[in-house]
Structure formats: structure tokens, C-alpha cells
Amino acid sequence: MWGKAVSKGPGVQKMFDDIAPSYDLMNRVMTMGQDQGWRRFVVEQAGNPGDGWVLDLATGTGDIASLMEKQFPDGKHLGADFSLNMLSEARKRFSNQAIDWQASDANNLPYKDNTFESVTFGYLLRNVDDSLVVLKEIYRVLKPGGRVVCLDTTPPEKNLLYPFIRFYFRFGIPLLGRCIASDEAAYSYLTGSTMDFHTAEELADIFKAAGFLNVNYKKFMMGTIGIHWGKK
Numbered sequence: 001m002w003g004k005a006v007s008k009g010p011g012v013q014k015m016f017d018d019i020a021p022s023y024d025l026m027n028r029v030m031t032m033g034q035d036q037g038w039r040r041f042v043v044e045q046a047g048n049p050g051d052g053w054v055l056d057l058a059t060g061t062g063d064i065a066s067l068m069e070k071q072f073p074d075g076k077h078l079g080a081d082f083s084l085n086m087l088s089e090a091r092k093r094f095s096n097q098a099i100d101w102q103a104s105d106a107n108n109l110p111y112k113d114n115t116f117e118s119v120t121f122g123y124l125l126r127n128v129d130d131s132l133v134v135l136k137e138i139y140r141v142l143k144p145g146g147r148v149v150c151l152d153t154t155p156p157e158k159n160l161l162y163p164f165i166r167f168y169f170r171f172g173i174p175l176l177g178r179c180i181a182s183d184e185a186a187y188s189y190l191t192g193s194t195m196d197f198h199t200a201e202e203l204a205d206i207f208k209a210a211g212f213l214n215v216n217y218k219k220f221m222m223g224t225i226g227i228h229w230g231k232k
Contacts, residue, residue, distance in 0.1 A: 106121075204228060
């Protein structure tokens with residue numbers, strides 16, 4: 001890209017602040033109810049932290065953090081996001097759970113080196129300027145032996161289903177966004193960011209470049225969702 005690149009940060013932050021109240025309903029409808037199963041798979045891959053600290057980054061309205069706390073109640077659970085409205089929704093939804101909610105920027109995490117047993121995140125990397133920078137920052141705050149687990153969209157492969165998936169992404173999801181969230185533009189951006197994002201194979205290589213070992217991934221929902229994991 002020629003010229004000075006414009007950071008995604010402020011626009012993405014405002015977008016998530018705006019759609020926070022309808023975010024959960026949109027996720028259920030948009031994924032046909034499959035999204036909670038993917039989050040349970042993230043928790044499974046993250047594993048038991050014992051009584052150590054765990055971080056759910058880009059926590060949104062808190063689903064992954066909530067599942068982690070229920071599955072591993074002996075751990076110390078932290079949910080972080082740079083959208084204050086998303087954090088407000090998380091606090092309301094899971095007020096009865098032992099989770100500390102904090103404002104945090106994934107590009108510059110306010111945590112010491114080697115702090116967390118695991119770091120999880122959903123739909124973070126497609127919304128940042130540089131995936132490698134964020135993954136190196138996550139690597140820094142993980143303890144040696146700690147696990148990273150990433151849930152995100154991935155561009156569909158160009159097979160027989162591709163035209164139908166592309167049609168759903170281009171027209172179906174923005175229409176749902178207009179009807180449910182009253183924000184067609186936000187969901188047009190989110191679907192566009194999926195089509196322009198790293199392939200699952202490319203993202204695995206970026207995890208390795210950040211220093212992670214034993215990197216692997218699994219695809220879901222006709223190849224449009226990828227869950228990657230690795231170890232420090």
C-alpha cells in the first residue's frame with residue numbers, strides 16, 4: 001500500500017461499541033447457533049490452568065471467558081477488550097462469575113512478561129493492523145509452556161460451495177445486520193474483513209513466526225471459521 005497506512009483501531013473500536021447490545025443475538029443467528037460450540041472447542045484446547053492466570057483477549061461480551069471460568073473455576077480469569085461497551089455487556093451478562101473485566105489494547109498489553117497460563121481470543125486478528133505484532137505481544141505475556149488459542153474467520157476455499165458462501169457473506173449477513181443490529185455497514189465490514197483475511201495456512205505460519213510451537217488448526221462451518229492453537 002502506498003502512502004501512510006490508516007490504523008483500523010479507532011474505526012473498529014467505534015463499530016464494536018455501536019453493535020455491542022445486539023452482538024450476541026447476531027452471532028447466534030449469523031452462525032446458525034454454531035458459535036458456542038466453537039468457543040467450547042477453544043476452551044478445550046486452552047486446557048486447565050490450575051490456579052494460574054488466564055486471559056481472554058478481545059473478549060467482546062465475554063462468552064469465552066465465561067466458559068473458561070465455568071470449566072476451570074480454580075483459575076484467575078481476566079477478560080479484556082478495547083471496546084468499553086462490549087465490556088459493559090460482559091459485566092452485565094456474567095456478573096455472578098469470578099472474572100475481572102479490563103480495558104486493554106492487544107497491540108500493547110498492560111501485563112508483565114510470562115504472566116498467563118493461556119491466552120484465548122475470538123475475532124481479534126482480522127481487526128488489527130498487523131497480526132504478527134499482536135501475536136508477539138501475546139507470546140510475551142504467556143508463561144513458558146502456556147497455550148494460545150485463536151478463533152477467527154478464514155476465507156472459504158474456492159470449491160463448489162464458494163459462490164453460495166460468497167453470496168451469503170456479501171448479501172445475507174449485511175441484511176441480517178440491518179434487520180437485527182440496525183447496522184448494515186458494520187456487518188458489511190465484518191464480512192469483507194473475512195474475505196480479505198489470511199488463509200488458515202497463512203495464519204498458522206504467522207503463529208510460527210511469532211515464536212509459537214506445535215501450531216495446528218481446525219476449520220468449521222464449511223471452511224469459513226478457523227481455530228488455531230500453539231504453545232510457548
